[in-house]
Amino acid sequence: MDGPGYFYQPTVLANVPNDAAILGQEIFGPVAPITTFTTEEDAITLANSTEYGLASYLYSRDFNKLLRVAEQIEFGMVGFNAGIISNAAAPFGGVKHSGLGREGGTEGITEYTTTQYIGINNPYAG
Amino acid sequence: MTVTTALPPAVTPAREASLLASVPTGLLINGEWVDASDGGTFDVHDPATGEVLATLASATSADALAALDAADAAQASWARTAPRTRAEILRRAFDLVVERAEDFALLMTLEMGKPLAEARGEVTYGAEFLRWFAEETVRDYGRYLTTPEGRNKILVQHKPVGPCLLITPWNFPLAMATRKVAPAIAAGCTMVLKPAKLTPLTAQYFAQTMLDAGLPPGVLNVVASSSASGISGPLLQDSRLRKVSFTGSTPVGKRLMADAAQNVLRTSMELGGNAPFIVFEDADLDAAVDGAMAAKMRNMGEACTAANRFLVHETVAAEFTAKFAKAMAALTTGRGTDPDTTVGPLIDGGARDDVHAWSLPPSRPEQPR
Numbered sequence: 001m002d003g004p005g006y007f008y009q010p011t012v013l014a015n016v017p018n019d020a021a022i023l024g025q026e027i028f029g030p031v032a033p034i035t036t037f038t039t040e041e042d043a044i045t046l047a048n049s050t051e052y053g054l055a056s057y058l059y060s061r062d063f064n065k066l067l068r069v070a071e072q073i074e075f076g077m078v079g080f081n082a083g084i085i086s087n088a089a090a091p092f093g094g095v096k097h098s099g100l101g102r103e104g105g106t107e108g109i110t111e112y113t114t115t116q117y118i119g120i121n122n123p124y125a126g
Numbered sequence: 127m128t129v130t131t132a133l134p135p136a137v138t139p140a141r142e143a144s145l146l147a148s149v150p151t152g153l154l155i156n157g158e159w160v161d162a163s164d165g166g167t168f169d170v171h172d173p174a175t176g177e178v179l180a181t182l183a184s185a186t187s188a189d190a191l192a193a194l195d196a197a198d199a200a201q202a203s204w205a206r207t208a209p210r211t212r213a214e215i216l217r218r219a220f221d222l223v224v225e226r227a228e229d230f231a232l233l234m235t236l237e238m239g240k241p242l243a244e245a246r247g248e249v250t251y252g253a254e255f256l257r258w259f260a261e262e263t264v265r266d267y268g269r270y271l272t273t274p275e276g277r278n279k280i281l282v283q284h285k286p287v288g289p290c291l292l293i294t295p296w297n298f299p300l301a302m303a304t305r306k307v308a309p310a311i312a313a314g315c316t317m318v319l320k321p322a323k324l325t326p327l328t329a330q331y332f333a334q335t336m337l338d339a340g341l342p343p344g345v346l347n348v349v350a351s352s353s354a355s356g357i358s359g360p361l362l363q364d365s366r367l368r369k370v371s372f373t374g375s376t377p378v379g380k381r382l383m384a385d386a387a388q389n390v391l392r393t394s395m396e397l398g399g400n401a402p403f404i405v406f407e408d409a410d411l412d413a414a415v416d417g418a419m420a421a422k423m424r425n426m427g428e429a430c431t432a433a434n435r436f437l438v439h440e441t442v443a444a445e446f447t448a449k450f451a452k453a454m455a456a457l458t459t460g461r462g463t464d465p466d467t468t469v470g471p472l473i474d475g476g477a478r479d480d481v482h483a484w485s486l487p488p489s490r491p492e493q494p495r
Contacts, residue, residue: 005174006471006478010454029481030427034436047402054399055431059409083417088254101394112313113284120279
């Protein structure tokens with residue numbers, strides 16, 4: 001867009017081929033490429049065809065399908081019929097090239113602790 | 127009990143100027159805001175106008191090491207504080223961030239560009255890490271048990287890992303800081319925080335808020351800098367540092383992990399994403415469009431959790447696309463301080479050019495950058 005500032009018009013890209021380069025690129029902007037699938041297996045294969053594995057979003061009325069797909073996709077976070085899932089009480093983080101460790105949740109504090117084991121002679125042992 | 131509903135203060139040039147003037151411009155080392163050792167500075171810009179918002183001290187490698195000196199000196203006594211003491215500092219910090227919510231929101235809108243309503247949402251989200259970890263501080267359990275053959279007892283306890291380097295990104299200036307600082311405080315760690323050079327003002331204001339909440343000197347040190355590697359390089363080599371937590375791109379994360387390996391540092395890496403947004407044939411399409419708008423357009427799409435690929439069942443693709451495109455077309459692009467704005471600017475010219483290059487057929491490059 002013209003003028004000062006770094007504005008970009010929100011954009012939907014329809015009928016994008018499954019193998020388009022933009023689908024492998026972290027866009028980090030207001031552009032939404034849409035591609036299609038035929039079977040549940042295709043959707044899972046497409047979803048996993050990236051080195052990244054942070055957030056994912058699934059929309060269906062069939063809870064069993066949502067769970068079945070969640071079991072098979074390699075992402076640290078999955079939204080079921082929810083577009084915003086970040087929360088201080090939930091473990092945020094990814095798998096594969098999306099990273100290591102979790103922030104928030106009960107996991108968050110363990111990222112900042114180390115474990116010490118102390119072995120103690122049992123005074124009641126025979 | 128009386129309930130008052132105060133309207134948010136109007137955003138005027140005078141209010142912007144007075145808020146910006148209240149943000150510390152120095153480096154925070156051992157509880158004091160100080161100039162860079164070489165007197166260096168860098169400018170922070172408004173991505174909606176390109177204008178300079180503030181000029182901050184730019185930490186050198188020597189300043190980074192001075193910050194680690196302070197963190198290292200504070201570590202032993204900080205680790206011995208009662209969990210409740212640390213919890214109450216976090217809880218006071220939560221109260222102060224909520225009290226200062228409008229200031230934090232405006233600062234984020236000014237330096238990062240997101241609409242004010244979204245910035246307010248980030249204050250709520252970011253503050254919650256302070257409250258959540260205040261509550262977690264007193265619940266970090268170990269265990270005590272008898273060995274299987276009965277000869278010994280096993281005692282397992284958690285200890286703070288030690289001084290941490292926290293590197294935060296520009297896209298969520300408050301929440302990414304609280305998400306690292308709060309659990310480090312909860313665990314009893316001291317810190318050197320390096321906020322992103324594009325959006326450091328919120329972190330500066332947050333650090334002052336932590337001091338106001340009673341955080342002792344040296345526990346949190348802040349070294350904004352125009353040179354990220356000038357900070358991370360010497361710190362990652364220093365044996366006093368015990369951990370690095372980074373949120374940012376996968377290429378930078380890999381480099382930091384390689385450096386951290388030389389010092390066998392604990393690492394937490396929140397890197398890039400390529401989130402699929404899958405719409406099955408039985409989905410509630412209106413709900414899916416609402417979710418798609420949130421997952422795609424939160425933060426102008428500048429989020430590692432942003433929906434990056436919409437995978438839609440072929441039988442509902444036309445309807446979903448039409449509804450989604452209609453919702454996207456209804457958005458209003460502008461400066462985040464304008465109440466009508468629903469989409470702010472991208473962070474800089476490079477970001478805008480990249481997004482454009484990737485979106486233009488048929489010249490989509492194979493591997494940009």
